[in-house]
Amino acid sequence: MSNITELYDAILTGNHKKAVEITDTALKGGQDPKELVDKYMIPAMDEVGRRFEANEYFVPELLIAARAMKGALNLVRPLLLAQKVAPAGRVVIGTVKGDLHDIGKNLVAAMLEGGGFEIIDLGVDVSAEKFVAAIKEKGANVVCLSALLTTTMPGMKDIIKAIETAGARKQVKVMVGGAPVTKQYADQIGADGFSDNASGAVTEARRLLGVG
């Protein structure tokens, strides 16, 4: 019989099976789902993020940890919904039009999810119109744009303009990222946040929303 405190380690080491098992047992034993998330799962993902940022973890470790987290989260999520627990924020994320690179974007989405955010992932090759529609429809308060090509990065500027034109700019904080994107570029196009890695994206989102 596993101890609930082992959930933290199971996520940190990417042990999907164990993470799901512990969560399942704990919930059946009457454990409060919100406490499970706040006390074990989010701290575990924060530590994963810290290690990634410190270059101790790399893409493979981050992905398996995120997978373990997701497994556990899938059991908890319906209960949180039933309890009407509000997420830390509602994030629309996607890779911009003309670009299909999505590994970095997927990591950002996974880390944000692990950080307690609700994720609406629009996938790749996403047009400005689609971003705008999703922001409005889902009532998002953060939008994350990812671009990996020198040639598709300028599309981010157009998306920010489209959000403005649609009158939704006050509603969302815009975060941008991807290998060619820099802090200067983010500032230049009027984005609110930037990070060069998936863990920093969580810190940045929390800062922008004033949570955590």
Next chain:
Amino acid sequence: MSTESNERPITIRLDPLDKVVHVRAGAPLQDALFALGVEFPCGGRGTCKGCRIKVLKGDLPPTDHDVQKFTEADIAAGWRLACQAHVKEDLVLHVSQWDSPILSDNTAFAFDPQDGLGVAVDLGTTTLVAQLLDLTTGQVLAVRTALNPQARHGGDIMSRVEFGVSAEGQAKLKDLIRREIGRMIRELVTASHVAPAALHRCVIVGNTVMHHLFCGHSVEPLSHYPFETNHLGLQVLTAKDVGWDEFTLRIEFLPCFGGFVGSDIVAGVLATRIHESEQIEVLVDLGTNGEMIMGNRHGLFCAATAAGPAFEGARIYMGMRAATGAISRVHVRDGRLVCDVIGEGTPRGICGSGLVDAVAGALDLGLVLPNGRLLDGAKKMHLLDPVVLSQTDIRQLQLAKGAISAGVQLLAQRCGTTTDGVARLHLAGAFGNYINVSSARRIGLLPMAEEKIVASGNAALHGAKLALFSRDTERLCAPILKLTEHMTLSSDPKFQDVYVDEMSFPASGV
């Protein structure tokens, strides 16, 4: 070509081509000759004699390899292996492989003698190589190399595309490259004292972006998904079209496979003949775009894996090109890493082959763990003062090598086999010529038995030369194009999983 040194450079003259290269004292001759399109069939390991040269003037002491490979009389006559030589003084050399066109496997190819002279051009994103050939005898008459003058408008291919998307940008890039190649051809003609009218043909190969820019097609479609264009085919131009007014030659830019797999790869297939093979073979270009093509005479699949520039030493903390001062080889001796520096002077940085060697050695010594971490959470590893390898460098290498080996695996799957079922792996591109194959295997870059891996020299230029001897280039390339299916890895759902798996290093050497 010039070196970046301020010491007195050594002058090497290649006879009878009237070609002079300058290198630093102690520099490997292979570096200087490779840039001119000389091939090193065994990858410079000193086993094939394909790179032999004759010293006509100057002193080049024989190496151990020379003593093994040549008779005493040959050595006395001046024969040496270029791949083993380090130059110490001015030399005049004769390059044997330019006497007649030979295939990479060192067998003479049966060429169809043609009238007049022809020029073969390898139009690279960074460098240009042009050779003038006598189409009757197959002899190389002269060679010229240059830097691609477009590079000032963007070093990598996507920055070049970005610049070329506007009409003025496009026109500028087109003019720059047409003028530079025209200048090189003029020099070739002058150097070999032939009449411009004797020049009948020019065959050019290059990646799809270079192809479009030279031929004057818009690169806008290559700037975004789905990267599809309507101008992949063979492009035929006249000298007038491109402004080389004193010539009457016919210019052919060989066809491309897709948006990021160009005619340099088509030419590589011509040179390695994997399209005629019964067994499954693969050609891999270990450059920034990581193009590869796999299959046999029944079908071929190609893809671009976008490895990035780590193998060229870019985005590596102390990374540099394979030039004087670069750590180019690293061996394990007595439980320690021992570094060789090009030019044997003070080390300034590390190039791609040194990077691969260093990580392979460090894995064997347990200094780097299979997950890519430096032992004890160190942030960097000392190689040879002041050169270090950082944790981030190893991460960059993981991203690049993972992309290549994931590509090879997915292509093997498409061919209905595994990497074990691939009979031969041809390494194209400059880096493929320098890399230590066993190190490449140790880090999991080339998931293939060592004896199956062959360096194929400048396969692109070689293929262009073969095309010069063909009466009908369209018909020469058509079967290859017809056999080949272009795989877009971005729409392959398996790519991410295989790629992420391949980012780790194998636990132990084989």
